[in-house]
Structure formats: C-alpha cells, structure tokens
Amino acid sequence: MSTLPTTQRAVALPAKRAPLIEITIPVQPPAAGEVVVHVQWTASSPLDLHRSDGGLLIFEYPSLQGSGGAAGTVVAIGSGGDLKGLQVGDHVSVFAFHGGKEANQQEYITIPAYLASKIPEGIPLQAAVTVPVNLVTVFHSVTADLELELPWPIPPHWQPKAANEPILVWGASSSVGIFAIQVLRHWGYTNVLTVSSRQHHQYLKSLGATVCFDYRKPNVVDNILDYLKDRDEPKAPYILDCIGSLKGTLEPLAKIAQRGSRVAVMLPVIIKDATEDEEPEYEMDVSKCLPGKWAEGAIVRGVRTHFYLQNEFFKERLQPEILPALLAQGVVKPNNQRVVEGATLVERAQNALNLLRSKAVSGERLVYRVSEE
Template sequence: MATHKAVATVAVRGKLALIDVPTVAPAGRQVRVHVEWTASTPLDLHQNDGGLLVTHPQVLGDGLAGTVVETGPDVQSLRVGDKVFGFAFKDNTQRAYQDFATVAETALGKLPPGFSLQEAVTLPNNTVTVFHAVTKDLGLPLDWPRPVSQESFPKNPHADTPILIWGGASSCGQYALQILRAWGYTNLLATASPRHHAYLRSIGARHTFDYRDGDVASKILKVVEEDGRPQRPQGQHGPAVPFVLDCIASQKGSLSVIAGVAQKGTRVAALLPVIVRDATDNEAPVYCMDVQAAVNWAAGVEARGVRTHFYKDDVFFREHLQPTIVPELLAAGIVKPNKQRIVEGATLLERAQAAMDLLRGKAVSGERLVWRVSDLKL
C-alpha cells in the first residue's frame, strides 16, 4: 500500500478530517504496526481546539495498540505478528489515529498474556508520564529492577513523606498511585470526586479528599499534621507536603488550590499545558506553559511543567521503559489498566470525532475513552 487512511486535525476548533497519508516502510530499529486500538487524551483536545503544538494537517493520537506487520533490518526484540502497545508522537508517521504507524521498537511493549489490546492501550502515555514526572520533575527515585519486598527496598528518605496527587482518578493519577505504592511510598494523598475515593484507597492512597471542597487545602494540611510529619534531622524543617503531582493543571481548578498547600521547599510538577480556560462549544481554550507564573506561589515553591515528550533524553528510559518496564508491571498486576469506555462509530472518522466531542463535553471521569482505529481486515 502506498497510502492509508488517517484522522487529522485540519483547523483550530474544526471538525476532524479523514486524509490519505504515506505508508512508510520501517528502517533500522523501526516496525510498522497495524493500529487496532487507541485511547483519546486531553492532548488531542488541546491540539484540535487550541492548536497546541500543531502543524495542520496533523494526525492525532499518541497511544496505540495493534499488530506488528513489518520490521526494519535492525529490530532486536519484535517480530511480525506480535501484539504490541506503546506511546509514540514524533510525527505523522508515528501517531495513533491511522491504519498504520511506523515507530521505533523502543516505543512499544509486547502485550502480556491475559490482557486485551483495548486494556493495554490505557497504559503507555500516562505510565511514561508518571515515571518521567516523578524522577525528573519531583526528583524521587523509581529504581529498576524494582525491589521485590519491603525489606529489600533501598533506604529511601521519602518513603513516608507526604506526596499529593491532584486528580487521583485521572488516568495519570491512578497510575501514579499504583507505581509509587509499588516502589514503597506509603504516604500518598489524592484528590478526586468522592465516588472514586474507595478505589483510590485500594490502589495506594492513604487519604483522599474532595477536590471541590472549598476548604480542601486546609483539610489536606490538617491531615498531614495529624499524621505527624516524617522524621527529619534535628534542626531541619520542611514543607508539610513536599511533593505535588498535578494531573489536571487547571489554573483555577487545581493550581490555585495547590498554592494553598505548597510551602517553601515544596516541589510541584503539573502536566502541561496549564489550562487557563477550557474549550467549550462556543469558546476557544486558553493555555499557559509557565507553571511558576500561573499562580501566586509562596516564596521558595518550585513549580515545574511536565514535558513527557522529553522522557527519551534519559537513555535508560528510552531503551527500557516501554519495551520492558511497563509490560512487566502490567503482567505482574502491579498496575491495572484504567477502566475503559468503548467509543462506538461506523467508521474510523466517526469514532475519532465522537471521542473528541466527549472530551470537549467533559463526559469522562475515572475511565478512558478507548476506540477501535483501523477498519482494515488484514
């Protein structure tokens, strides 16, 4: 095939379009994947309605799952017929909303037995985001191989340090709780709608809070104080909540409240972009890329924007995070796939547009919008 079908954003706030794109043969360590499933993300909405990081026409989607149909000459671990899932984003040839994607084998992991492609596709982009944000932006260790028991965990001065996950029911929040718990972090705090609290406690949250509570910041600080701060060397004092991962990054909805929790020495990592105004049917979104300038922080708070697309600057993560770590965590039950809402439609374009409309309408909570991509029968 010289070309195949893809769904692209073609104009800011416009309807998605079906376009023809080149079918690219893999080179070097690349493979060509028949894309069978994807999971829509807020970034898709930011790109379509806000034009964020977009050159039109741009194929959308960075999480894919499907079957390897062709391999490059230097591929080491994948074979034709392998079921794979991964996170790829560099250009139109790699993205998910199309019949075929040609990507580096290091951007993919093999599907473990006992899982479906539609389950696995909920993992890659947000598990990668967690590892990158926790290690690079918060500066906390997630050593690999993971210690197999509490007794074998290396001495970690932050094992009982309060870590706040804002947006715990989001995909990224759920994976953050599971991953941090698996690495021995025991004092995890999470915000979410109350209907999600029991589940979040089951996957690692010590305490849960209603993010809509007007007094939530003071309640978080009160719980931390009642729990007792972690032991520190004599004479040293630090913030009540030293680490915050903001999985929502809304200027008014999360960061302005987190500013009431953060104190001198707190590190805040927020998933970019900061949403100043959400997209609606009638208004374009407004974004900010500077977390430090987005709200008035207390002196000494370090607020950073998480740039997941730079995770490959870490050579170890580039080679091992998606091919090895994520599949092994899934196979071992250390992380569980997000709950899926299957988006239906008669065609690739209909399913993509339906998912986009659901994202814009904020019709998703505690689950991922997952949908079948290619209509080709190979």
C-alpha cells in the first residue's frame, strides 16, 4: 500500500449561491471493504448546480462539492472486507454520492469498493468519468420506476416482454438519455422514440433511436401522438423524462400519458431554473406537480437513483461488474466531453457551474481535472 498524504484540497460551498472555496481536509484511510481513489478527473452534473444554487440535499455548510462522478487511481485498500478484486494501481470510475469522504471534488476519496468500476484498457479516465452516474441512473429508473427488465447476464435468446412497445425517451440528448438509448437497445427494446433538439437527431439514430422528435417545435406533442395514433391505449406505455422540467417536459408529457402509462421523471422537478440573479425552485415530490393535469391511472414516479443500493444485486454487481463489461464490449460509449479549464481546481469547478447555469451543455458532459498531476 502506498503512503497516503494526511491532508488534501477539496472544493466546498460556503453558503447557498456563494462562490466556491478551496479548503484543506484530512485524507480518510480506508476501512475494511473500502478503497482510496486518487481522483484525476471529475464530471460536472446538473445536481452540482441544484445543490449550489438551490441548496438541494445540503444539510450543513460548508458543504463538500461533487456529485458528477470521479475517475482516478486506487492508491490504498482496506484490510479485509469485499474489495471487489480491486488493487492498488487500478484505474477506476466511481459513482459515490454520500458526501463527506465520498464527495467527488477532492483529491482523495474513500469509498466502499462496490461504488467503483475498473476501467477497461484503452478508455481514458477523462472519458470514463462521464459514465457511472447516469448509467447507474438508467439501470435504476428503467427497472425500479418503469419496471422494465434488464437481466444480467442476458440469457441466451432472451427477448423482453415489452420488446416492441414504444418507450418514449424525452431529453434523449442529455447524458441520461444517451445512456438510456444504448441500454434499452442492447437489452432488445426495439422501439425507442426520442425527443431532443434537431441537431442531435442523427447521433441519436446512430445509437438506435427508432424515430426522433424536435422538442423545440410547437407541435411536438401532436407529432408524437400522431405517430402513435394506430396503437391501443396507453399509446405511450413507457415514458422516461430525462430532464424533469415542469414547463419543458412535464407539461407536454401530461398530454401524452394515459391510463396505464408509466412515467419516470428525473428529480428534482425544476419549477424555476437557476439564473445569475435568481434562486431556482425545485420540487422533490412529483405528485405535487400538475395536479389534475395527468390522466387518471397514469403512473408517475420521481426517480431517485441514490436509492439504487436497496437493490442488493445492483449494489454488488452494477458498478463492479456490469458497467466495466458494457464499456469493454462497446455496448455503452462514454459521453462526448467538454473539458472545463481553469488555473485551479476551484476555478474549474466554478467555471463548470457557470456553464451549467447558462444552459451551455448540449449532448456532452463537462469534465475537468481534480488533481494537478
């Protein structure tokens, strides 16, 4: 085991909507079943913005930042426990979300080994860091909220019961949406209807989208209903809302869902976006959104991926085994990356937040270096 430094730099949020700061905190040695990862790259996720501008899921300040995943090198392992075969020197990507010693924007994170995935040969850390958070989100939302099957390993000649049912992925050019198309197609769901801006349609088709709709067109809902007009009800039995915006996605989806439709909405529901001048507004209880507007019998659920560990199978296998296999086989490709520059870690983290706030992210993931070397 290499010698760990005793302290490290980390990015923290001192108060809601305050500029980020750098603080020095201890490096936590690993307990049994834990590994320490020297973080080289992190990705910036919209949750970073929901936290910094909206105070979402923050219980005290200063709050350590970083919810978009991490990638780096294992530098220490605990004595005993299930280390999932990880060894010092392994390159891993990580979806760790309990804050504190797991917060992604610090130089050394200490995490249970089941939250790490060994990165297959040939995939740079910068690319691998785009994968874990939203790939896990897709497995969780598709199985727990849409209740579609994703068996692992896939049995020979397996075909899902809903193989030909339309699955509407709204916000398909988001990181969540791009992974959703890849996963659904690989598991044999053949009828994936997607909604994004027009510029991404060709790419989404190359991933296996059956048809693409442009959400910026005023008649997008009519276009979708027209496409589904020959089907029995519910015409859209499965809907994955990868955005969770009251006006941008829930309002149109409430016109599409019918009795029996299952709708999985990424939380938080964004009632009002964060801007330079104004605080955002979020709602974590999807049943409070658009009361009376949903068809009776439509099943609308809010997605909370942080609960995926309640599924024991996914806890043990999703990050340690399934994710590396899908990457190695090329089933899942990392998101396109936009590297965020800045002289220091805290500057890069702040620049990433500013890009998220100005809605500059489209069909890509913001990534930046954590440790300088």
